[in-house]
Amino acid sequence: MKLRSTDLFIFPALAPHAILIRLLTRSTAVSHFHTFQPCLSSRKILQNFKLADIGEGITECEVIKWCELGTIKSFEPLCEVQSDKASVEITSPFDGVVKEILVKEGGVAKVGQGLCVIEVDEELSDSGSVEQIEPASSDAPAPSLRPEEPSAPKRLHPMDPNYLPPPTSNVSPDDVLAKPSVRHYARQSKVDLALLSGSGRDRRIEKKDIDIFLSQQASSVSIHPGPAAPRVQAEQDVVVELGRTRYGMWKAMTQSLEIPHFSHSTSLDITSLHSLLPTLNSHIPGYYNPSKSSSLPINPSALHPAPSHSPVPESAQFTRLTYLPILLKTLAKAMMAWPVLRSSITPGSANGGGKPTLTIRPHADIAVALSTTTGLYTPVVPHADTHSIYSLSSQLKHLSFLGRQVPCALTMNEMPKRGATVTISNVGAICDGEYAHPALAPGGGIAIVAIGRARWVWDVSKSDHGERRLKVGVSWSADHRVLEGAELVAFVETWRAYVEAPERLIGEAI
Secondary structure: OOOOHHHHOOOOOOOHHHHHHHHHOOOOOOOOOOOOHHHHOOOEEEEEEEOOOOOOOOOEEEEEEEOOOOEEOOOOEEEEEEOOOOEEEEEOOOOEEEEEEOOOOOOEEEOOOEEEEEEEEHHHOOOOOEEEEEEOOOOOOOOOOOOOOOOOOOEOOOOOOOOOOOOOOOOOHHHOOEOHHHHHHHHHHOOOHHHOOOOOHHHOEOHHHHHHHHHHHHHHHHHOOOOOOOOOOOOOOOOOOOOHHHHHHHHHHHHHHHOOEEEEEEEEEOHHHHHHHHHHHOOOOOOOOOOOOOOOOOOOOOOOOOOOOOOOOHHHOOOOOOHHHHHHHHHHHHHHHOHHHHEEEEOOOOOOOOOOEEEEOOOOOEEEOEEEOOEEEOOEEOOHHHOOHHHHHHHHHHHHHHHHOEOOOOOOOOOOOOOOOEEEEOHHHOOOOOOOOOOOOOOOOOEEEEEOOOEEEEEOOOOOOOEEEEEEEEEEEEEOOOOOHHHHHHHHHHHHHHHOOOHHHHHOOO
């Protein structure tokens, strides 16, 4: 038997058992009992999820990709953003339903600006990066959350060992990434989109690509009429907008003019390192070089399991050492002897009179300048003084692999918010130069060194007859507000003592 909601209130003067008897003796066979949804369900509210501060000096980010939206749970990926330093995956702070996207893919959001609107339970809305908008209406339909265009899978750089060239088979115009307006423009211009190479993100074809294709065809016909006329590139100016990373580099280098630089250049004798390198290469541990198998006739773990190294990813394996990880190790040893080179500047607050302070770190954090297809990045090798030469070489190999990905795969794990105190740039790997003048950007530590190309020279400084030595040029730039000129020169001499006598590393038990 069903009861109506009004049946509970038509007999206010009767006892409960009398009400039940009266209801059972009704002539109708059907009664109704209603529940009230607002009384049984929790109250829903809309929250404006804001972009939080994800790094020092970062004021805005570009939304690269929205993940699959709709109903989302805590710590599930919400979107991926890219700053001047790295790409970061942002997760949801609570359970809820994404109702509206405020910043589309490719758009730029400033720190503190809303990214999306999420419907959550009222008792769950306690996150600091959200802002309540209004109570959610249960009757309001959810807007469409499907992105305008699907995101293409991550492409590998052509220099990556896992890169496979694209197939040469014909491509259907429907498989080409382009907006509907661009497709309509291509149909009006009678241009096959499969013949074009997109200049947009994920090789998306833009309207300007069609215009360039039409101008190339027009110039080819006017200069060389006939069916066999070669295609000629139109001679005209092309305006190219700066990407996020390159624009960030432009702003950082502009701000570097505010830092008074002190520069110092010298050369280091790496002849002893050159003689030591073959021995180190012949004893690379097997977990860094799997192709080198152990030939021990007796199992070291026969009595008790020997300590084993954690698995090393393929991107961090190597077969040959270079000078860079050894220079990195010796630089870390010198930094441990000079605390000022392990310090970072903390700007003073207005309440403290604006007086800055120096924070000295217990370990040597060194950044490595890495040139990628999208711009310059400076991933950090934290606690470099605690790593072996083989471990540093493995980390450098892995960072280089991440930087070659398209788009760049470096994240805030490789480029933490606190950064490093010293940056090293190996310019000699891409040129035949010996010296440079590196610039120190704000937030990039207190010193930077550029390493040139090593070359054999005839040195007559130690004997009248002279001898053949291998030397490499190093160029330093330091923040003169923190480091005195004499301090920087003395620190470089401490580094020289380790580089030119690498046997010291054995005595100090690396």
